[in-house]
Amino acid sequence: MTRRGLRLDPIGCDGHGICADLLPERITLDDWGYPIVDPSPLSDDLIGHAERAVTNCPALALRLEKVLDAAAR
C-alpha cells in the first residue's frame, strides 16, 4: 500500500522551525535552526500532526507526498 511521507523544499524553507514543534517525532532542528525531516512513511497516528506541520509552514516549504512502504519496495 502507499502511505505518505514528508518532503521539504530546502530552497523555500526559511528555518522558522514551527514544524519541529508540531512534529518532533519526525522533524528536528539542526545547529542553524533548519529542519531535518525524516522522509519515511508516516504511521496513521502521526498523519494529523504532519498535516498541521504542513499547513502551518509560513514558507509553504513542507508537503506530504505518497511514498512506497519499505515492505512494498
Added chain:
Amino acid sequence: MNRTLTAERTETLVGPVSAVGPAGVARLLDGPPDLSSHVARLGRLPDRGAQLIDLAQAAGLTGRGGAGFPTARKLSAVAAGAGPRVVVANGTEGEPLSAKDKTLLVRSPHLVLDGIDAAARAVRANRRILCIERGNPAVHEAVRIALAERNDRRLEVVLAPRRYISGQEAALVDLLNGGPGRPTLDRPFETGVSRRPTLVDNVETLAHLALVARFGPDWYRSVGTPADPGTTLLTLGGAVKTPGIYEVPHGISLRAVLAHAGVGPTRAVLVGGYFGRWLPARIAESLTISRQSLGAHDAGLGCGVIAVIDDDCCAVAELARVAEWYAQSSAGQCGACTWGLRDLAAATGAIHQGSPDPRAPADVRRWTAMVRGRGACRLPDGAAAFLESGIDVFAEEIAQHQAGLCTRPDRHLLPTPTPQPWP
C-alpha cells in the same frame, strides 16, 4: 602561488588495442583538431536516430560530469518527454582542479560537436546549446573555428559565469532561462530550457557518445572492464611531476597512473576532486580506476580529478582553503548549505590557524554529517565528503596544528578561484 593546471600536457597510457575505430586508448584526444583530419581519422558521423539510445545502453556509457548517471537512461527520459526538446552540452567545468573538458574542447572539438548532433537526433531536439565557462579564450577559439569549419550556424554557444555552482545541471538550465544560474528543484529532463524536456550532458560524455554512434558498443567495450567499459579522461594534479590530462582505460591501477605522472613519497590522494574523498596513499595505490574498487572506500571517480599530497606540503592549509571555497560557492539558497558551509570553513580555518580547541575537529565531523543531503543540489554533500575524509586522513597533522607544531610549507597545491559574484 595559485598553481592552476594548464591544458598543455596530454598523454595516453598504453592499453589493449582494438581493431575498429581509434586504436588503443587514445580515443578522445588523438589527432589534430581540424575537421578534415577528424573526418579522415574517424569517418563521418552516421545518423543512428533513436537507436543511439540502445547503443549507449549496450555500451554501458555513463556521465562524465561527476554523477556517473547512465547516459542511455537520461537520453530515454528526455526522448519520452512531450514537445520539442533541447540538448545542452555542459563544458563549463567549474571544478577548480579539472581541465579535461577544456582540453577536450581544444583538442577534439569536432568529437564533442558530433556528440551534440548525435544526441539531438536521438532525442529529436530542435535546439542545441554548448555552454563553456567565460574567460577561456583557447576553448572559445577552438569552438569558433570548429563551428565555422562545419558551417554550423545554429548551435548556440553560451558563456557561463566563472562560478562552480552555475555548472550544476539545474543551475545551468536556470541560467539559460535568463536566471542567475542557481540550482532549482526542477528536473531538466522534464522542465528544462524554456520549460522543455532538456538533455544536459557533459562534453566528455557526448564525445564518447559520438564514438559509440560510429563504432558501436562492442568496440566501446573492447577496453576497460565489464562493469566500467571504455576509457576516461583524468586530470592529475597536486604534487605530481607532470600534471595534466590523461586518457586511461577503466580498470587501470591508480598506482600505474600515479607512476606515469611521477610522484615522490605520497601521503594522500584526493580521488574525484573537490567532490571526492581523501584516501591514504597506501590504500589509494591498491585501487583501480573503477566504481567497484573506489566504491569499496566510499570514493568515486567523479569528474576524473586525482590530486596528490606529498610529505612536503601542509595539507591542513589546503583543507582550510577548499573549505572556504565551498562556503563561497554556496548559492545561499538552502539553510544547511549557507550556514553549515560557513561554519565548516570557520572550524577548518581555526584548526589551520593552530587553535588548540579540541572541539574543532569534532565540530567538523558533526557538521559534515549534518549538511549531507540537505541541499537542493549536491554542494553540501561534496563539502562533507571532502572535509570528513580530510579530517580522518590528516588526523596526525591536525594534532600537530593544534599543538602549534606543523612545519610543512603551504604550497597551495589546490587552486581556489573566487566565484564570480551573483548579479
